Amino acid sequence: MHQIKTFNAIAPEGMARLEKEKYAINESEQPEGIILRSKKLQESELPDSVLGVARAGTGVNNIPVDLCTEKGIVVFNTPGANANAVKELVLMSLLLSVRPVIRGINWLQQVTGSDVEEQAEAHKKQFAGRELEGKKLGVIGLGSIGAMVANDAYRLGMEVMGYDPYVSVDTAWSISRRVHRAKEISEIFTSCDFITVHVPLQEKTFHLIGQKEIAMMKNSAQLFNFARSEIVDNSAVIEAIEADELAGFTTDFADEKLLHHDHITVLPHLGASTAEAETNSAKIAVRTLKKFIETGVIKRSVNFPPVEMAFHSPYRITIINRNVPNMLGQISAVIADSEINIDNMINRGRDDYAYTLVDIDENDERKIADVVEKLRATDDIIRVRVIKKEEVPY
Numbered sequence: 001m002h003q004i005k006t007f008n009a010i011a012p013e014g015m016a017r018l019e020k021e022k023y024a025i026n027e028s029e030q031p032e033g034i035i036l037r038s039k040k041l042q043e044s045e046l047p048d049s050v051l052g053v054a055r056a057g058t059g060v061n062n063i064p065v066d067l068c069t070e071k072g073i074v075v076f077n078t079p080g081a082n083a084n085a086v087k088e089l090v091l092m093s094l095l096l097s098v099r100p101v102i103r104g105i106n107w108l109q110q111v112t113g114s115d116v117e118e119q120a121e122a123h124k125k126q127f128a129g130r131e132l133e134g135k136k137l138g139v140i141g142l143g144s145i146g147a148m149v150a151n152d153a154y155r156l157g158m159e160v161m162g163y164d165p166y167v168s169v170d171t172a173w174s175i176s177r178r179v180h181r182a183k184e185i186s187e188i189f190t191s192c193d194f195i196t197v198h199v200p201l202q203e204k205t206f207h208l209i210g211q212k213e214i215a216m217m218k219n220s221a222q223l224f225n226f227a228r229s230e231i232v233d234n235s236a237v238i239e240a241i242e243a244d245e246l247a248g249f250t251t252d253f254a255d256e257k258l259l260h261h262d263h264i265t266v267l268p269h270l271g272a273s274t275a276e277a278e279t280n281s282a283k284i285a286v287r288t289l290k291k292f293i294e295t296g297v298i299k300r301s302v303n304f305p306p307v308e309m310a311f312h313s314p315y316r317i318t319i320i321n322r323n324v325p326n327m328l329g330q331i332s333a334v335i336a337d338s339e340i341n342i343d344n345m346i347n348r349g350r351d352d353y354a355y356t357l358v359d360i361d362e363n364d365e366r367k368i369a370d371v372v373e374k375l376r377a378t379d380d381i382i383r384v385r386v387i388k389k390e391e392v393p394y
Ligand SMILES: NC(=O)c1ccc[n+]([C@@H]2O[C@H](COP(=O)([O-])OP(=O)(O)OC[C@H]3O[C@@H](n4cnc5c(N)ncnc54)[C@H](O)[C@@H]3O)[C@@H](O)[C@H]2O)c1
Pocket: 057, 058, 059, 060, 079, 080, 082, 083, 086, 140, 141, 142, 143, 144, 145, 146, 163, 164, 165, 166, 167, 168, 171, 198, 199, 200, 201, 204, 205, 226, 227, 228, 252, 269, 270, 271, 272, 273
């Protein structure tokens, strides 16, 4: 039985892919796999039993990825699975930033009398707004979400400028030719009426937008943060708004100091909270973790390379090691010395670590246990696992 631990509410459509005969959910504190959303895993012990962590979502700043890598734990995420949900919320927030409809709706709810219609017509001028068409939107980070926001804002009639020095080739192909590419991030700050940020939280994106960047913006600019709280310096935003040097800020991340300010809208992290996004993310997270547990195959990992190989032999050995010279030679030698025949083998490196799958034509479990012991004792090998071929159609 494979033990899985979950944190947060993972959509049942995803969890249903873990067959009851093979998977026990939340029955052990020594799980092989963890599935989570925004739970801060830094606050929990990571037992040695854990082989893989699957984030049903995109941001992995709530997972101690470096520690996982050192321990040979593979971390997966589901980029793009919730992008449409975030895009729709960003577009809604852009529209709400120019049309005070929520104030209008709330005002009407407290109107009394039989002349409601007349009062509405008389007061509606208080709730007049502006239009997005023809205004300029700056999109920082043109990944799954940023690219969708840029394309759809263009379709709404906005002029759109994007900035992403690391944009992937696949995403670059999906972005409309009408989206101007900024060479420097400052072009976005100085020229845009609306600025939205869609980058991961990393050391180099912490306070990517702070006092200096806000000072470059138009006083009439509106800023949107649906990426991570720490990417924007919220104190600098408050100062700028109070000094009329920034017109508005919308964020998806709660922060006490942002509450009860005019021109600041705070959402309770709703970006990915749609039934569709939750289902998509859970299904993909479960599928990748399950495939890794059952076959050793790695897809969509943030800390190990993608490694896939059809599984036809009776047993497979998976090895995580430091990416140093002659590891493959040593692995092959240990297996050959035990007189085990290698059917197939694949190895991929990524930065300081590498991952190897070795399919062996051997059924003698004692011989296999012996080879595993020798591999585990080899310098720079971090983790060795043996998987018995099951009758699964991978
Ligand atoms: N509010 C929510 O509920 C919600 C939902 C999903 C994702 N997110 C956040 O949004 C982030 C982006 O999500 P995504 O699905 O688009 O991810 P993604 O990985 O598809 O795209 C991120 C993009 O940011 C770019 N980038 C990285 N550093 C940059 C920098 N310094 N300047 C400019 N571009 C940079 C990358 O090249 C990439 O194209 C996630 O990391 C997550 O933190 C929030």
